[in-house]
Structures are given as structure tokens and as C-alpha cells.
Amino acid sequence: MAQARISWGRTIAAHAILITWTVIALFPVFVTVVNSFKSRRAIFADPLALPWPEHFDLVGYTTVLKQGDFFGYFQNSMIVTVVSLFLVLLFGAMAAFALSEYRFRGDMLMGLYLALGIMIPIRLGTVAILEIMVAGGLVNTLTALILVYTAQGLPLAVFILSEFMKTVSDDLKNAGRIDGLSEYAIFFTLVLPLVRPAMATVAVFTMIPIWNDLWFPLILAPAEEVKTITLGSQVFIGQFVTNWNAVLAALSLAILPVLVLYLIFSRQLIRGITAGAVK
Amino acid sequence: MGALDLKSVTKSFGATDVIKGVNLEVAEGEFCVFVGPSGCGKSTLLRIIAGLEDASGGDILLDGKRVNDIAPAKRELAMVFQSYALYPHLTVRDNMGLALKQAGVPKDKIKASTDRAAQMLSLEKLLDRRPAELSGGQRQRVAIGRAIVRRPKLFLFDEPLSNLDAALRVATRIEIARLHRELGATMIYVTHDQVEAMTLADKIVVLRDGRVEQVGSPMHLYNDPDNTFVAGFIGSPQMNFLKSAALGLPGETTGIRPEHLFIKASGAIAGTVSHVEKLGGETLVYIRTEPHGLLTVRLFGEHSYQVDSAVGLDIDAARAFHFDAAGKRLR
Numbered sequence: 227m228a229q230a231r232i233s234w235g236r237t238i239a240a241h242a243i244l245i246t247w248t249v250i251a252l253f254p255v256f257v258t259v260v261n262s263f264k265s266r267r268a269i270f271a272d273p274l275a276l277p278w279p280e281h282f283d284l285v286g287y288t289t290v291l292k293q294g295d296f297f298g299y300f301q302n303s304m305i306v307t308v309v310s311l312f313l314v315l316l317f318g319a320m321a322a323f324a325l326s327e328y329r330f331r332g333d334m335l336m337g338l339y340l341a342l343g344i345m346i347p348i349r350l351g352t353v354a355i356l357e358i359m360v361a362g363g364l365v366n367t368l369t370a371l372i373l374v375y376t377a378q379g380l381p382l383a384v385f386i387l388s389e390f391m392k393t394v395s396d397d398l399k400n401a402g403r404i405d406g407l408s409e410y411a412i413f414f415t416l417v418l419p420l421v422r423p424a425m426a427t428v429a430v431f432t433m434i435p436i437w438n439d440l441w442f443p444l445i446l447a448p449a450e451e452v453k454t455i456t457l458g459s460q461v462f463i464g465q466f467v468t469n470w471n472a473v474l475a476a477l478s479l480a481i482l483p484v485l486v487l488y489l490i491f492s493r494q495l496i497r498g499i500t501a502g503a504v505k
Numbered sequence: 506m507g508a509l510d511l512k513s514v515t516k517s518f519g520a521t522d523v524i525k526g527v528n529l530e531v532a533e534g535e536f537c538v539f540v541g542p543s544g545c546g547k548s549t550l551l552r553i554i555a556g557l558e559d560a561s562g563g564d565i566l567l568d569g570k571r572v573n574d575i576a577p578a579k580r581e582l583a584m585v586f587q588s589y590a591l592y593p594h595l596t597v598r599d600n601m602g603l604a605l606k607q608a609g610v611p612k613d614k615i616k617a618s619t620d621r622a623a624q625m626l627s628l629e630k631l632l633d634r635r636p637a638e639l640s641g642g643q644r645q646r647v648a649i650g651r652a653i654v655r656r657p658k659l660f661l662f663d664e665p666l667s668n669l670d671a672a673l674r675v676a677t678r679i680e681i682a683r684l685h686r687e688l689g690a691t692m693i694y695v696t697h698d699q700v701e702a703m704t705l706a707d708k709i710v711v712l713r714d715g716r717v718e719q720v721g722s723p724m725h726l727y728n729d730p731d732n733t734f735v736a737g738f739i740g741s742p743q744m745n746f747l748k749s750a751a752l753g754l755p756g757e758t759t760g761i762r763p764e765h766l767f768i769k770a771s772g773a774i775a776g777t778v779s780h781v782e783k784l785g786g787e788t789l790v791y792i793r794t795e796p797h798g799l800l801t802v803r804l805f806g807e808h809s810y811q812v813d814s815a816v817g818l819d820i821d822a823a824r825a826f827h828f829d830a831a832g833k834r835l836r
């Protein structure tokens with residue numbers, strides 16, 4: 227119905243803008259992936275050329291796979307990201323439920339306190355965090371990273387999820403209470419499924435910074451066996467010479483897992499972002 | 506089973522007092538309707554009875570037992586909500602059976618109870634659907650079915666018909682009345698619609714601003730209202746309020762129902778016809794008068810009046826109600 231009224235001109239203009247944006251957004255990814263399949267000489271000679279047979283070279287990938295424990299780095303990144311994500315979603319949703327559902331002394335202050343982390347970057351506390359980790363004997367463990375990333379992700383998660391949970395019908399929760407469901411059952415079986423789109427949104431916004439982070443792995447867990455993939459890729463960047471083939475290959479490989487996770491969440495994500503806008 | 510007793514129940518949200526001391530007795534098996542304008546605290550009072558909200562003061566007694574500190578699920582009551590509040594992830598059957606399942610009732614018993622309730626409400630064909638696949642009227646019937654299944658002592662309804670269209674509302678109203686006769690359980694029904702209140706209730710509780718204005722049977726409230734609020738709220742079209750001084754009658758305000766006002770050329774009150782509504786069985790004539798404002802006259806059968814024509818009005822003085830300046834009935 228709405229489509230009939232939108233003129234061709236506007237449709238084309240809208241698509242032109244969207245396509246331009248897509249090209250700009252995908253360009254760095256494209257360059258990275260394309261060049262990862264080329265020889266070093268070809269990368270510098272013509273960075274935009276496609277990997278035609280004459281330049282095609284898997285040297286980057288073979289270097290990456292030979293040098294260092296690349297699969298180990300991968301695994302570390304995966305563990306850190308997935309576990310942090312799980313903890314952020316679990317605790318974030320529970321805190322959001324408490325804030326949106328129960329009236330208690332200081333609930334406003336508590337909400338404000340939890341939201342404060344959105345504005346204050348966690349990196350400001352790096353020195354203190356490092357001291358805590360040293361004291362706790364957690365340096366060079368994945369646990370250290372998981373703890374930090376969970377703390378980093380919680381504020382935004384609590385903020386977004388509590389707004390969404392306020393929209394869940396009180397009647398539904400009350401019906402559950404009258405039918406004898408516990409507060410946990412109400413939370414897990416009634417409320418969580420209804421805020422799934424919001425959960426997916428939070429998941430994506432939480433996951434990407436964690437996967438890409440270089441700062442905390444470098445400071446808290448630089449040891450070989452706990453290196454994450456972003457840190458692991460740094461071995462190819464030297465002070466004087468950089469093995470571009472390897473760096474590009476490593477980055478191309480690092481895109482894959484986030485891409486998979488993103489695809490898993492994206493259907494819900496779009497619903498989360500457009501919730502309310504489209505009914 | 507199912508007698509309810511409220512003793513000076515109060516409720517405040519922060520600094521705002523929403524329920525300001527309600528005393529009420531509902532006998533076993535009675536159909537009691539809370540009626541009042543939007544925001545007067547009907548739902549809050551119902552939620553306090555259900556245990557979903559704690560009373561700030563006073564006692565709630567079910568069958569003589571104080572239940573203030575008992576969890577909603579343990580009060581042996583069921584509630585039907587305006588928004589249906591069906592569990593979206595469960596089928597109709599599981600929606601209806603959840604309370605029994607939580608109470609640890611064996612599966613075959615749950616199935617028997619669900620089937621019986623489904624049959625009472627003709628829901629048999631819908632048992633395997635999910636709420637999203639039902640129409641509004643079907644959803645509300647499922648919600649009522651869910652309440653029946655657990656055989657509660659006390660049913661609570663919070664404006665269950667407000668989201669339904671007019672025809673469905675009448676049909677569901679009749680169904681609820683039938684269920685009340687068949688089950689013989691105590692029911693408390695909240696509505697802002699006085700027609701629902703009049704047609705369903707054994708006893709109507711008129712609420713205003715967190716206080717009980719009057720309690721009584723529908724006809725008692727209709728024929729013997731305590732104050733202008735109850736007189737104006739019960740009955741449709743609304744009662745006319747005239748200025749007593751202009752008529753030489755006692756009190757400040759005189760209330761007269763539309764059917765007790767007559768159009769007569771020699772009538773004491775002069776006015777002009779402002780609008781005529783012909784409903785077939787009855788005709789409503791709206792007449793603009795000088796000191797009293799717009800008055801409604803209800804005539805039976807079909808009548809024609811020219812808009813803007815001058816008419817006279819007479820009142821049936823024996824059926825008039827007299828109220829003082831504060832709106833209290835003079836008896």
C-alpha cells in the first residue's frame with residue numbers, strides 16, 4: 227500500500243544513497259580480503275586490482291597458519307567473546323528486569339549508577355584493573371579478559387534492556403504470578419523471549435568491541451597461550467618491516483567468526499532496531 | 506467458599522493516596538461489580554485483592570482468613586485481564602493448564618479440567634493453537650477458560666470486555682453471566698461501563714477517587730442513589746440535573762431521569778429542541794433550557810420534533826431526587 231505511493235524517483239534516490247553507503251562501508255573489507263590473496267609485490271603495485279591468476283598467492287595464509295599458534299589465538303578470542311557475551315546478556319537482562327520491575331529504595335540511583343559506565347570509558351581504569359588482576363593472580367588468563375569485558379558491556383546492556391523490559395505487559399507478568407510462576411520463571415519464560423530482539427541488538431553491540439579489542443589483551447594477557455587473534459596478528463607488524471600478506475590474511479580470517487555470529491543475531495537485530503518504528 | 510471482606514484497605518504510591526479506606530463485604534457466590542470512572546482505583550483495588558499489590562493499610566480476608574501476606578498463587582483465585590495476558594509461547598491447552606501444572610496436579614487431571622473448561626467455552630477446536638493465531642474474542646474466551654480450569658474460590662475480572670467490539674461484548678457478557686450461574690463462584694468484576702455493571706451485578710460498588718460512594722443492587726442504586734455522583738453514573742442516558750431554586754423545589758439540585766421528563770406545551774420549563782436521536786424503540790430529545798442547560802428527554806416509540814422549535818417540559822415530581830449543595834441526597 228505504502229509502496230504504491232512512493233514514486234520511482236524517490237525509490238531510485240533512496241537506493242542510490244544506500245548503495246553508496248554500502249560501497250563505502252564495505253570498501254576496507256573488500257581491499258583487505260582481496261589483497262590477502264595477492265603476492266606482496268602485487269599488493270603494492272596495484273592495491274585495488276583483483277587477485278588475477280598472475281598475482282594470486284596464498285603466501286599470507288600459509289605464513290599465518292605456520293607461524294604461531296593461530297588456531298589457539300582464534301580459540302582464545304572465541305572463548306573470551308562468547309563467555310563475556312553470555313555473561314553480559316545474562317546479568318544485564320537480570321539487572322534490567324530488577325530495575326524495570328521492582329520498586330525498591332534507591333532504584334533510581336542504582337539505575338543511574340549502572341548507566342554511568344556508558345559515559346566513562348573503562349580504559350580510564352586500566353591501571354587499577356591491572357593492579358587488581360595482579361593481586362588476584364589473574365594476569366595472563368582469559369578470565370581476566372572475560373571479567374573486564376563483562377564489566378565493559380554491562381552498562382549499555384542494562385540501559386537498553388531495561389527500556390525494552392518496561393514495554394512488556396504488566397498483565398502478562400501478573401497472570402504468571404497468579405498461576406504460580408516464580409519470579410525467575412516469569413523472567414526466563416515470559417519476559418526474555420519477548421525482548422529477544424533487544425537482546426540481539428545488545429549482543430552485536432557488545433560482541434564487536436570485544437572481538438576487536440587490542441588494549442586489554444596487550445595489557446592483561448599478552449602471554450603466548452592466552453593471546454587473542456587481534457594480538458596474535460600483531461606479530462606480523464614489525465617496527466621496520468611489516469608482513470602485509472600475513473596481516474591481511476589474519477584480518478580476513480578474523481572477520482569470519484564475527485560474521486557468523488552477526489548472521490545469527492541479525493534477523494533479531496533488525497527487529498530490535500526497528501521496534502516501535504514498524505508495527 | 507469465596508467470601509471476601511475488606512477492612513479499611515488503603516493504598517498509596519509514594520505520596521499519592523490511591524485507595525483511601527475501603528470497607529466492603531462480598532458474600533459467597535455473589536457477582537460484585539466495581540464501577541467508577543477511569544483512574545478511580547478499581548484496578549488497584551482488584552490487584553490488592555489478588556495479592557499483586559500490597560495494601561498500605563487494612564486487612565483483606567478471604568473466607569474469614571487474613572490473606573495480606575499470602576502470595577497470589579496461594580489465594581485460590583483467578584484473574585482475567587483486559588489485555589488477555591495469554592502466554593505467547595504456549596498453546597491454548599498449555600495456557601489453560603499452566604496453573605495446575607505449577608500446583609503439581611497430575612497430567613491426566615489437568616487434561617480433564619482443561620477439556621471441561623474448553624467445552625464450557627466452545628474452545629475445543631482451538632486447543633492446539635497459539636494465542637497469536639486467535640482473534641480478540643477467542644483470546645478473551647481462552648483467558649476466561651484459563652481462569653475456570655483451576656476452579657478458584659474467587660474470580661477477578663479487570664475490564665475483560667473493553668478490547669472487544671460491541672457485538673462480541675454483549676455475547677461475552679452473557680457468557681460470563683452464564684458461567685457465574687453454572688459455577689456458583691464468587692466473582693468480582695471491574696468496569697467503567699455502567700451498562701455492564703447493571704446487567705451483570707448482584708451488587709454494584711460505585712467507586713470515586715479511591716472511596717466507595719455507594720454499594721447496592723443495580724436497581725437499588727438506580728432508584729435510590731445516595732448522591733449526585735452515583736445518580737449521574739448509574740443509568741443511561743445520564744440523569745438530568747436541574748437547579749432546584751428555579752423550580753421551587755427543595756435542595757440545591759434536582760435530579761430527574763430522562764424517562765421522567767415530559768414534553769408538554771404547557772410545561773413549566775421552557776426550552777428549544779437542540780437535537781433528536783431516533784433509535785427506533787425509543788427517541789432521545791435533547792432540549793436546551795435557560796437555567797438548567799441541556800436536558801435529555803427519553804420517549805418510547807418514534808417521535809418527531811423540529812430542531813430549534815420551542816417546547817415546554819414537565820417533570821414527574823414524585824420521581825425526582827433532591828440533593829444538597831454538596832451533592833448529598835436529601836431524604
Ligand SMILES: Nc1ncnc2c1ncn2[C@@H]1O[C@H](COP(=O)(O)OP(=O)(O)O)[C@@H](O)[C@H]1O
Pocket residue numbers: 518523541542543544545546547548549550
Ligand atoms: N504502579 C503505580 N504507581 C503509581 N501510581 C499508580 C500505579 N498504579 C496506579 N496508579 C495510579 O492510581 C490511580 C488508579 O489507577 P487504577 O487503579 O489503574 O484506576 P482504574 O483501574 O480505576 O482506571 C491512577 O491515578 C494511577 O495513576
Ligand SMILES: [Mg+2]
Pocket residue numbers: 547548549664
Ligand atoms: Mg483499570
